[in-house]
Amino acid sequence: MTADTVFQTYHVTTTPAQGVTNVAALRAQLTALGLDGLLVPHEDEHQNEYLPDANERLAWVSGFTGSAGAAVVMQDSATLFADGRYTLQSREQTDPSVFDVVDFTATAIADYIAELPSDTVLGYDPALHSPSALRDFEAAASLSGVTLKAVAPNPIDLAWTDRPAQPVTPVVPQPLENAGVSSADKRAELAAHLKAQGVTAALITAPSSIAWLFNVRGGDVIRSPLPLGQAILRDDGSAELFLEPAKVTEGLGEWLGNEVTLLTPADIPASLGALSGQAVLIDPNLSSAYWLNALKRAGARPVPGDDPCLVPRACKNAAEISGTTEAHIRDGAILSEFLYWVATEAQTTLPSEIEVAQKLETLRIASGVVKDLSFDTISGFGPHGALPHYRVNETSNIRIAHGNLLLVDSGGQYVDGTTDVTRTMAIGTPTTEHKRMFTLVLKGHIALATIRFPAGTTGTHLDVLARQFLWNAGFDYDHGTGHGVGVYLGVHEGPQRIAKALNRYALQPGMIVSNEPGFYKANDFGIRIENLQYVTDAAPIDGGERPMLGFANLTWAPIDRSLIEVALLTEAERTYMDDYHAKVLELLTPRVKPDVANWLKAVCAPL
Structure with missing residues (x-):
């Protein structure tokens, strides 16, 4: 990386005016195809969360650049569906004369389809919708008499005359010292599971599964070291x-070994044809409807089921845990330097939200080992902190000021680990309300960090632990408490999750999850405390009858003591915070500059 390396930009790449022009161009294509409208998901052909520029179809047609959402563009109307994370951004980036913005947690796309006139012909690109998602749309259409029509090529691709080229970035080996297990061993283990299920092969299209299974990494997807491709195991x-x-x-072919045949996308039809008459596993949630149909056309017998890499990829091996532990300590030292800057210089200069994010990015780049951010930094001051997934741009940018809170959620991609950490910091003197709400959030964070639980427990069972203190005070937050995280893979990784919504996957040793309860007071301030932690076998409990699992912490960086109302903490909670900060001091002091080390000694002192 050069000294002028920049990962994140803050200008809005699409504008409402462009959206008007692009919608008109799309409608012309719909007319030519005899369509009344088109479903436009955010996802691409690989069901990615973060997309290559060439696949930002939703952004092209609407102007909205968030990482989740969808649109339905009709000949006489257009609706953007986004969730509460993007309330401000979705309205800023769309033209209200063209798009209605709807919260899809209140109005699902299927509900919208069910209300359309019975003679409506609604197009969709089967390459962009999973079979599971499509089933909901088909059920809604059948209720109202709407015709869902598969179209190829995508009408947006026909209308998008200056569409960027698809990414072609090198696919490189992920060293065995970081991967921990060879691709051959992974494939052998998964092959045994395929045989046990009575299937001949599995069609794998998820980029993270391909990267993990073959121990390779790429750069086709922003913020994630993923190669776009397909595989048959x-x-x-x-x-x-x-x-x-x-x-x-x-040397890639040599790295993959003799049991892996490197082919091109043009070879896929012939390879699928060779599976005619055979049972082939395909994940209806991670693969698109296009691939399900392709298997049927080839004469294969699709068997719906989990991507075979899904759970094994989530359960990190010893080398992956060791690597990501080191990456988090390294990143914690960088973050501590940033927090020192916020606590000292920034309290006087009062930088803008963009300058705050740029400062942290600069520090990560200066390490010389960060490969990318793991997501666009969330740098929200005051009322912007109350938007959980706020992304600052040149239009929304404000300066921090005394008397309110700064929330920064950020992470880095390192060859040995992926980090994601949120800290909330007081600018000036915090109010009594700030301290009370921060401490209620902190108590929930500690409860989730310290829980012991039996095998078979899911994230759904644990979610209430982080919310209990807020609930008892009459508050809550509207996002999940924890998401899975990869090791030099995606920062959002399933199947494990800690949230109210039902999750059927038990937490298993090696799974990494975030611990990030929060509180958001609309138009005023936001609070979130986030560490990453991984599932591990817990020490035996005296008098207990069953073995237990627990969490080991990965993220090490000070938590703002000025925001803690110590009187609201129990003795056990105070002990936890003192022990946590003592470990921060032990791990990070040798890795930071003397002035930062002195500051750490003060802010990590016992409560």
């Missing part, structure tokens, strides 16, 4: 990996 452990030839680096 057979029940004897052999595999075919389909990549654009320009992505194949020297």
